[in-house]
Amino acid sequence: MEQKWVVFSLADNTYGIDVQSVRSIERLQPVTRVPNAPAHVKGVINLRGVVTPVIDLRLRLGYEEIEATDETRILIASLNQGDAGFIVDRANEVVESDDVRIEPIPESSQDMLSAHLTAIAKGEDKLFSLLDANALFEDQHAE
Amino acid sequence: MDVNEYLGLFLDEAQEHIQSVNTQLLKLEQTGSFEAVQEIFRSAHTLKGMSATMGYEHVANLTHEMESALDLVRGGKKESNQLLLDTMFSAMEQIEEMIANIESGGSGSNVDVGATVKAFQSFIGQEETEAVEAVSPFTVDLYTDSVVEQAKQTGFEAFQLSVKLSDAVVLKAARAYMVFDRLQELGEVVRTVPDTEAIEQEQFELSFEVLFLSQESAEVIEHAVSQVSEVDRVHVTVFTSEHESVPEVAASAEAVAVPEVKPQPSAQEAEEVKEQPVAQAKTIRVNLERIDRLMNLFEEFIIDRGRLERLADEVGQPELNETVEKIKRGTNELQSLVLTLRMMPIEQVFNRFPRMVRSVAKDIHKKVQLDITGAETELDRTVIDEIGDPLVHLIRNAIDHGIELPEVREQAGKDKQGKLSLRAYHGGNRVFIEIEDDGAGINVDKVRAKALERGVLTAEEAAAMSDNELAMLIFAPGFSTADVVTDLSGRGVGLDVVKNKIESLGGVVSLETVVGQGTKFQVSLPLTLSIISAMLVLAGDETYAIPLSSILETTLLDEADILTAHRERVFDFRGQLVPLVYLKEMFGIDAETKSQFPVVVVRKGNKLVGVVVNDLIGQQEIVMKPLGSYLEGIPAISGATILGDGRVALIVDSNDLF
Numbered sequence: 001m002e003q004k005w006v007v008f009s010l011a012d013n014t015y016g017i018d019v020q021s022v023r024s025i026e027r028l029q030p031v032t033r034v035p036n037a038p039a040h041v042k043g044v045i046n047l048r049g050v051v052t053p054v055i056d057l058r059l060r061l062g063y064e065e066i067e068a069t070d071e072t073r074i075l076i077a078s079l080n081q082g083d084a085g086f087i088v089d090r091a092n093e094v095v096e097s098d099d100v101r102i103e104p105i106p107e108s109s110q111d112m113l114s115a116h117l118t119a120i121a122k123g124e125d126k127l128f129s130l131l132d133a134n135a136l137f138e139d140q141h142a143e
Numbered sequence: 144m145d146v147n148e149y150l151g152l153f154l155d156e157a158q159e160h161i162q163s164v165n166t167q168l169l170k171l172e173q174t175g176s177f178e179a180v181q182e183i184f185r186s187a188h189t190l191k192g193m194s195a196t197m198g199y200e201h202v203a204n205l206t207h208e209m210e211s212a213l214d215l216v217r218g219g220k221k222e223s224n225q226l227l228l229d230t231m232f233s234a235m236e237q238i239e240e241m242i243a244n245i246e247s248g249g250s251g252s253n254v255d256v257g258a259t260v261k262a263f264q265s266f267i268g269q270e271e272t273e274a275v276e277a278v279s280p281f282t283v284d285l286y287t288d289s290v291v292e293q294a295k296q297t298g299f300e301a302f303q304l305s306v307k308l309s310d311a312v313v314l315k316a317a318r319a320y321m322v323f324d325r326l327q328e329l330g331e332v333v334r335t336v337p338d339t340e341a342i343e344q345e346q347f348e349l350s351f352e353v354l355f356l357s358q359e360s361a362e363v364i365e366h367a368v369s370q371v372s373e374v375d376r377v378h379v380t381v382f383t384s385e386h387e388s389v390p391e392v393a394a395s396a397e398a399v400a401v402p403e404v405k406p407q408p409s410a411q412e413a414e415e416v417k418e419q420p421v422a423q424a425k426t427i428r429v430n431l432e433r434i435d436r437l438m439n440l441f442e443e444f445i446i447d448r449g450r451l452e453r454l455a456d457e458v459g460q461p462e463l464n465e466t467v468e469k470i471k472r473g474t475n476e477l478q479s480l481v482l483t484l485r486m487m488p489i490e491q492v493f494n495r496f497p498r499m500v501r502s503v504a505k506d507i508h509k510k511v512q513l514d515i516t517g518a519e520t521e522l523d524r525t526v527i528d529e530i531g532d533p534l535v536h537l538i539r540n541a542i543d544h545g546i547e548l549p550e551v552r553e554q555a556g557k558d559k560q561g562k563l564s565l566r567a568y569h570g571g572n573r574v575f576i577e578i579e580d581d582g583a584g585i586n587v588d589k590v591r592a593k594a595l596e597r598g599v600l601t602a603e604e605a606a607a608m609s610d611n612e613l614a615m616l617i618f619a620p621g622f623s624t625a626d627v628v629t630d631l632s633g634r635g636v637g638l639d640v641v642k643n644k645i646e647s648l649g650g651v652v653s654l655e656t657v658v659g660q661g662t663k664f665q666v667s668l669p670l671t672l673s674i675i676s677a678m679l680v681l682a683g684d685e686t687y688a689i690p691l692s693s694i695l696e697t698t699l700l701d702e703a704d705i706l707t708a709h710r711e712r713v714f715d716f717r718g719q720l721v722p723l724v725y726l727k728e729m730f731g732i733d734a735e736t737k738s739q740f741p742v743v744v745v746r747k748g749n750k751l752v753g754v755v756v757n758d759l760i761g762q763q764e765i766v767m768k769p770l771g772s773y774l775e776g777i778p779a780i781s782g783a784t785i786l787g788d789g790r791v792a793l794i795v796d797s798n799d800l801f
Contacts, residue, residue, distance in 0.1 A: 032685075032791040032793065035729070035730035035732070035780070036730070036731070041773075043791075049446070051771065051783040052771070082771050082772060084771070084773060
């Protein structure tokens with residue numbers, strides 16, 4: 001079956017999320033801080049009348065927080081428990097599975113990311129890690 | 144067209160009929176009312192037809208037997224007895240189970256109905272049941288009689304038409320309409336069975352009966368009707384009222400008061416000796432989804448209205464202001480109207496209690512009389528959907544722990560039969576539900592002892608508490624005082640769950656108890672959950688909304704007014720020392736507080752807290768929106784709202800500030 005991923009940048013890395021679970025890609029808009037929420041929860045936004053939580057994916061994945069730029073985007077993902085947004089540095093492209101080879105994550109990797117990583121996609125001139133958006137949200141309380 | 148399309152309708156109506164049968168069964172048991180037998184028979188008949196059409200054999204079989212048994216009672220051939228009543232009660236329980244199974248995608252064959260069917264059959268005995276069709280469906284009341292009499296005097300003849308549509312009919316109501324259309328050309332339709340409203344809503348099997356006045360001959364009528372396509376069979380006979388059997392005439396005497404509208408039986412009526420006919424308002428069924436969409440759109444609209452108001456204020460143009468003011472008034476009205484769309488009478492929840500009380504009481508050998516008042520009280524559909532279980536629990540608790548065994552009651556000089564009152568009423572913008580029993584009351588000493596033993600309280604704390612406050616401890620987690628663990632309650636799970644559930648609906652539960660006299664639980668619930676009045680405040684540069692319902696008042700305080708008691712900041716509020724909570728500290732906001740600052744005094748029960756904020760923005764209607772399950776459990780935040788400028792503001796849960 002053909003699969004597609006929305007590929008985006010975080011720091012020097014690229015990641016992909018299944019296009020099926022991405023509802024829309026939004027420009028950064030005013031985020032209301034939610035006090036006493038986990039640090040990586042940036043807050044909530046008004047997404048066409050629906051109050052939607054937003055996560056700073058940099059913080060979530062252990063990168064350093066940066067100031068938003070013109071390229072900063074919010075990926076709105078449709079997850080098991082409702083919609084949520086992920087702040088990313090830049091949304092790059094949509095990649096089809098024909099263009100890449102899927103490889104499992106090296107077993108030796110003990111990186112904290114591996115809980116949310118499902119596989120690695122490798123193409124001629126690209127390499128990106130596939131993220132499980134639901135896992136990113138669901139085990140946030142565990143950590 | 145697929146049967147599945149009608150599943151929703153089938154389920155809805157099945158529920159209605161089950162409810163009606165249950166109500167009538169209780170009435171029959173209490174008063175032996177003949178009218179109740181008729182009602183049950185009708186519902187059983189309809190249930191049978193509906194389920195047979197939908198292919199739910201088990202339900203159809205069971206209702207068929209029930210119908211047959213009732214037909215004997217109805218026809219005066221057999222007396223109703225306790226055994227039949229019990230059989231019918233258990234039959235209804237089984238039908239309910241089967242309907243639930245159908246609702247969750249089953250075929251309704253999850254229950255073994257063999258024993259119940261047998262019980263019905265043994266009641267029916269050797270007596271062969273007559274075909275229902277043989278009996279004229281038209282109970283003769285004075286109204287019909289006089290109409291027929293008058294017609295006959297003016298040269299009309301009364302006919303009874305039995306019309307059966309073809310099995311393959313697609314639009315039953317439309318065909319029925321065409322039949323009526325034809326008939327109108329030839330004469331006048333007096334009555335139909337089922338009534339015209341039911342026929343319009345397709346609430347009939349393939350056949351229906353018409354009482355018809357005409358100067359034409361039976362053959363002409365028969366021919367005219369059979370011309371309508373998809374009509375399978377028409378049978379026209381001359382109608383004569385003398386043929387009626389005696390019991391039906393007796394029943395008709397009661398029906399005189401309500402010649403055309405059949406009163407929808409309610410749980411409340413079942414308890415009343417004197418039955419009052421309820422004129423039914425015309426209603427339509429609307430998919431809840433549509434109403435929710437309407438609500439969402441309207442909420443958006445309210446947000447835009449806020450924006451418009453703000454802009455108009457800035458522009459300051461009189462005509463614009465006037466228009467905005469008009470829109471505001473209009474939307475206010477629209478708002479209350481839209482909100483009532485979601486409102487339903489609590490009857491829907493209350494209806495299942497009489498039977499439940501009966502069976503619970505029977506199981507533990509207690510006698511309980513249930514009084515229901517205010518079943519017509521309306522509240523939000525969301526609340527209706529959620530409040531059932533907590534109430535069930537409270538009622539079970541009252542029967543189990545409140546009301547004593549008949550012997551004990553007698554010794555205490557009380558009526559053997561315990562009394563349980565269920566009341567609902569409106570008060571302000573809240574709905575109150577009370578469950579009151581005249582039982583033993585809560586043994587406060589026992590509760591106190593248990594609380595001390597479990598370390599829930601210290602001896603000093605216990606000494607300072609009133610009896611009612613102590614009794615409220617039964618709502619604490621893991622707290623159960625039952626001596627004997629029964630099947631019903633007393634398992635130590637429960638009342639704390641009840642309390643949590645009610646609180647999650649924005650409700651409050653309280654109780655009053657007097658030893659030896661009984662206990663009253665009171666649940667107060669918000670009328671609606673979605674649009675509330677709130678005070679918008681600033682903490683630092685962040686905007687928060689505090690629901691007006693929890694605000695006592697707002698006041699300005701000087702730094703010099705702050706006192707310190709036991710390291711806690713308090714202030715003197717009309718002679719009462721009230722603790723201060725700084726919203727900016729609570730929410731980790733870095734901001735200076737000026738030497739003079741506003742304080743919002745909020746209350747929870749009798750307790751007060753002063754919430755220190757940086758500024759008051761003003762009062763506003765806000766639409767409550769959930770934060771979503773990811774952000775559940777954030778302390779002191781109960782939800783969010785969208786402000787006029789499109790930004791999200793969080794709603795402060797003032798209950799968490801105490």
